[in-house]
Amino acid sequence: xxxxxxxxxxxxxxxxxxxxxxxxxxxxxxxxxxxxxxxxxxxxxxxxxxxxxxxxxxxxxxxxxxxxxxxxxxxxxxxxxxxxxxxxxxxxxxxxxxxxxxxxxxxxxxxxxxxxxxxxxxxxxxxxxxxxxxxxxxxxxxxxxxxxxxxxxxxxxxxxxxxxxxxxxxxxxxxxxxxxxxxxxxxxxxxxxxxxxxxxxxxxxxxxxxxxxxxxxxxxxxxxxxxxxxxxxxxxxxxxxxxxxxxxxxxxxxxxxxxxxxxxxxxxxxxxxxxxxxxxxxxxxxxxxxxxxxxxxxxxxxxxxxxxxxxxxxxxxxxxxxxxxxxx
Amino acid sequence: xxxxxxxxxxxxxxxxxxxxxxxxxxxxxxxxxxxxxxxxxxxxxxxxxxxxxxxxxxxxxxxxxxxxxxxxxxxxxxxxxxxxxxxxxxxxxxxxxxxxxxxxxxxxxxxxxxxxxxxxxxxxxxxxxxxxxxxxxxxxxxxxxxxxxxxxxxxxxxxxxxxxxxxxxxxxxxxxxxxxxxxxxxxxxxxxxxxxxxxxxxxxxxxxxxxxxxxxxxxxxxxxxxxxxxxxxxxxxxxxxxxxxxxxxxxxxxxxxxxxxxxxxxxxxxxxxxxxxxxxxxxxxxxxxxxxxxxxxxxxxxxxxxxxxxxxxxxxxxxxxxxxxxxxxxxxxxxxxxxxxxxxxxxxxxxxxxxxxxxxxxxxxxxxxxxxxxxxxxxxxxxxxxxxxxxxxxxxxxxxxxxxxxxxxxxxxxxxxxxxxxxxxxxxxxxxxxxxxxxxxxxxxxxxxxxxxxxxxxxxxxxxxxxxxxxxxxxxxxxxxxxxxxxxxxxxxxxxxxxxxxxxxxxxxxxxxxxxxxxxxxxxxxxxxxxxxxxxxxxxxxxxxx
Numbered sequence: 118x119x120x121x122x123x124x125x126x127x128x129x130x131x132x133x134x135x136x137x138x139x140x141x142x143x144x145x146x147x148x149x150x151x152x153x154x155x156x157x158x159x160x161x162x163x164x165x166x167x168x169x170x171x172x173x174x175x176x177x178x179x180x181x182x183x184x185x186x187x188x189x190x191x192x193x194x195x196x197x198x199x200x201x202x203x204x205x206x207x208x209x210x211x212x213x214x215x216x217x218x219x220x221x222x223x224x225x226x227x228x229x230x231x232x233x234x235x236x237x238x239x240x241x242x243x244x245x246x247x248x249x250x251x252x253x254x255x256x257x258x259x260x261x262x263x264x265x266x267x268x269x270x271x272x273x274x275x276x277x278x279x280x281x282x283x284x285x286x287x288x289x290x291x292x293x294x295x296x297x298x299x300x301x302x303x304x305x306x307x308x309x310x311x312x313x314x315x316x317x318x319x320x321x322x323x324x325x326x327x328x329x330x331x332x333x334x335x336x337x338x339x340x341x342x343x344x345x346x347x348x349x350x351x352x353x354x355x356x357x358x359x360x361x362x363x364x365x366x367x368x369x370x371x372x373x374x375x376x377x378x379x380x381x382x383x384x385x386x387x388x389x390x391x392x393x394x395x396x397x398x399x400x401x402x403x404x405x406x407x408x409x410x411x412x413x414x415x416x417x418x419x420x421x422x423x424x425x426x427x428x429x430x431x432x433x434x435x436x437x438x439x440x441x442x443x444x445x
Numbered sequence: 446x447x448x449x450x451x452x453x454x455x456x457x458x459x460x461x462x463x464x465x466x467x468x469x470x471x472x473x474x475x476x477x478x479x480x481x482x483x484x485x486x487x488x489x490x491x492x493x494x495x496x497x498x499x500x501x502x503x504x505x506x507x508x509x510x511x512x513x514x515x516x517x518x519x520x521x522x523x524x525x526x527x528x529x530x531x532x533x534x535x536x537x538x539x540x541x542x543x544x545x546x547x548x549x550x551x552x553x554x555x556x557x558x559x560x561x562x563x564x565x566x567x568x569x570x571x572x573x574x575x576x577x578x579x580x581x582x583x584x585x586x587x588x589x590x591x592x593x594x595x596x597x598x599x600x601x602x603x604x605x606x607x608x609x610x611x612x613x614x615x616x617x618x619x620x621x622x623x624x625x626x627x628x629x630x631x632x633x634x635x636x637x638x639x640x641x642x643x644x645x646x647x648x649x650x651x652x653x654x655x656x657x658x659x660x661x662x663x664x665x666x667x668x669x670x671x672x673x674x675x676x677x678x679x680x681x682x683x684x685x686x687x688x689x690x691x692x693x694x695x696x697x698x699x700x701x702x703x704x705x706x707x708x709x710x711x712x713x714x715x716x717x718x719x720x721x722x723x724x725x726x727x728x729x730x731x732x733x734x735x736x737x738x739x740x741x742x743x744x745x746x747x748x749x750x751x752x753x754x755x756x757x758x759x760x761x762x763x764x765x766x767x768x769x770x771x772x773x774x775x776x777x778x779x780x781x782x783x784x785x786x787x788x789x790x791x792x793x794x795x796x797x798x799x800x801x802x803x804x805x806x807x808x809x810x811x812x813x814x815x816x817x818x819x820x821x822x823x824x825x826x827x828x829x830x831x832x833x834x835x836x837x838x839x840x841x842x843x844x845x846x847x848x849x850x851x852x853x854x855x856x857x858x859x860x861x862x863x864x865x866x867x868x869x870x871x872x873x874x875x876x877x878x879x880x881x882x883x884x885x886x887x888x889x890x891x892x893x894x895x896x897x898x899x900x901x902x903x904x905x906x907x908x909x910x911x912x913x914x915x916x917x918x919x920x921x922x923x924x925x926x927x928x929x930x931x932x933x934x935x936x937x938x939x940x941x942x943x944x945x946x947x948x949x950x951x952x953x954x955x956x957x958x959x960x961x962x963x964x965x966x967x968x969x970x971x972x973x974x975x976x977x978x979x980x981x982x983x984x985x986x987x988x989x990x991x
Contacts, residue, residue, distance in 0.1 A: 260525060261514075261533040262522045262525065262532060264539055382525065382883070382884075383528070383885035384527050384528070384880060384881050385883075386883065388881060392461060392462055399796070410581055431515070434515065
């Protein structure tokens with residue numbers, strides 16, 4: 118049994134760190150070298166000396182951090198070396214540009230799953246099965262109560278929800294990067310043919326997606342002081358941060374909904390304060406996590422980003438997989 | 446089709462916060478389904494069916510057995526979801542083979558009148574097989590409804606009032622009539638639904654049923670601007686609110702929860718049936734201390750409530766009394782539209798008539814409530830403060846000119862409750878909540894000092910705002926000393942003001958005291974644990990009221 122310090126990748130100051138390469142993965146504080154799995158705000162920070170990511174992530178990152186950052190990009194599957202360690206990005210199916218990162222050193226393979234999902238999503242590359250010896254996986258939804266419906270079913274539910282209340286303006290809250298574009302793509306394939314508006318933060322991301330060749334329905338940027346009648350029967354996409362506070366006073370006669378994996382639980386749905394919840398997630402559900410653990414053929418698995426207690430116990434007892442724990 | 450329709454109705458009702466929308470959903474449901482299914486829908490939605498066919502634990506065990514799922518994993522999921530029926534529904538997703546969904550056209554009536562009752566006739570093995578079979582043959586959308594009915598936990602945010610409103614709108618008849626028709630036992634059948642939506646009102650059919658109860662609102666400041674003479678004052682008893690009905694010689698006792706409870710209080714039914722007149726009385730049932738002429742504690746009444754056909758010795762040990770507040774109907778004449786002050790005159794007149802007939806012999810089981818006559822509002826306050834002495838909860842204030850309407854009508858009846866007693870106590874345990882509060886620590890236990898030790902004295906669930914609950918939940922997770930299943934013992938640090946209604950000696954509790962209706966009234970962030978109250982303080986509180 119080796120000690121924690123000897124692992125190729127370990128936890129340091131609350132972040133994943135590879136000492137031999139001196140690179141951090143999605144660090145939450147400024148460092149010299151930061152490998153970035155994807156451009157969600159909780160996966161990067163301002164002020165790193167150098168960022169390394171896929172091309173798409175780099176473009177999104179520049180939009181969020183600023184044009185003047187130093188950033189090196191690689192294609193999916195392209196191997197590069199840092200201090201003799203082979204590193205490569207592989208699609209993780211979470212959002213556009215999102216990746217898993219594989220490390221190979223002395224014939225030992227490590228894979229950091231990043232945030233991932235296996236479900237269909239036409240706005241980003243499909244998850245790629247990557248074989249590894251050590252797997253570090255997220256487990257945001259690591260309980261068997263989480264089982265996602267097909268995304269087109271959810272899109273049809275959303276379409277029905279809007280058309281059932283033609284007198285109302287339907288506000289759908291969702292993350293502005295990734296979820297919003299996936300929803301737009303899905304909703305444009307349903308019977309809903311009304312107007313779709315999006316908040317500035319979402320609109321900006323839509324444009325980047327489109328520039329990168331992703332087929333997204335054109336939406337109208339929502340302006341304050343729109344005439345109420347114009348909005349009747351239409352759909353407006355907004356980031357969740359606007360659901361509380363005075364922003365909603367701009368609208369009259371509304372119904373609200375939140376698109377998130379957590380909405381599959383009634384108690385959370387009720388507590389959320391939205392009228393309705395649509396359970397759709399860009400993370401893997403329980404079966405998805407198990408599938409990745411098995412197909413990666415990893416002999417050792419670590420979990421982070423979630424409550425891993427039950428998942429770990431299940432894998433150890435039922436699947437005889439060696440689950441390891443990082444010290445804090 | 447209709448079970449599917451009902452499942453959809455449930456989803457719609459569950460995900461709407463607007464009363465008008467809910468009424469629309471209900472109306473549309475009633476319009477597009479068979480009377481018998483509508484009848485069952487009303488039965489379920491009004492919570493008339495809480496029969497538990499199997500327990501939540503049983504359901505979880507069964508799932509664990511059939512699908513070889515470890516019990517601990519299901520329990521962990523339960524902590525997140527807070528409802529056994531829903532956990533199993535979520536776990537069943539994609540588990541069952543869709544080709545076998547032959548029950549996709551089943552009606553709500555078939556499920557409730559045939560399939561589920563048939564389960565109780567089976568032995569355990571057959572029952573398990575049948576439930577598995579139903580899981581596999583019912584479409585997935587119906588699993589939640591099915592599991593909830595099985596476990597007797599079907600509840601949705603629909604009140605009787607809402608059903609009343611939607612039926613009233615459906616057939617264009619006043620809510621009072623519908624409300625009256627919905628009172629008491631609602632037996633799901635085509636007839637009961639057709640009776641409910643009958644556009645002609647038939648008095649005969651309404652005969653044995655109580656009137657919708659009129660309820661008091663919490664006191665409002667504006668009332669003090671009025672003259673004290675505009676109001677009638679009564680003690681607020683802590684018993685069971687009831688209507689005592691005698692029509693065509695038959696006595697029926699109806700609780701506010703619309704239960705017919707004749708069987709629990711046979712001595713009252715027997716005595717009242719001797720009275721010659723027919724009547725409907727609104728009042729309170731209490732276990733009575735005849736020596737001191739005050740009510741005994743509610744806990745003694747509890748010994749009578751759930752006991753059907755009580756023996757003579759039980760009747761003697763817990764002697765009951767019915768205290769009438771109001772006369773609503775006399776010899777077939779509905780007098781609810783007469784002013785309260787005049788109804789009171791009638792009540793007194795008839796009471797003395799009945800009392801004077803010795804063959805009635807009703808005085809040891811029936812009386813009318815005494816009125817209180819405060820000279821001014823300050824005087825009323827003094828009465829209220831004294832209410833603990835006679836074991837009442839405060840005062841009920843009624844506008845003398847009011848008619849007997851129904852529901853929590855504004856501006857005519859008020860309750861003026863005595864201020865609660867309070868102690869500052871230390872939070873020592875927390876437990877995960879269920880239902881809407883699943884996944885959060887919302888059930889708390891509090892302790893008082895005894896010498897150098899903190900002794901648990903009460904548990905409370907309510908009183909914090911949602912924001913405070915979340916904040917406290919975070920603190921609890923960071924300050925846990927030990928976990929025992931769903932319970933965490935906590936670092937003693939947080940002090941809360943706990944309010945309660947009653948305090949008494951209890952041998953069952955380690956602290957030696959028991960309190961009634963404990964609730965959190967303030968998070969005393971300004972206090973350190975050494976500032977919290979001691980058991981001695983609690984005893985002093987007890988002395989004060991004795």
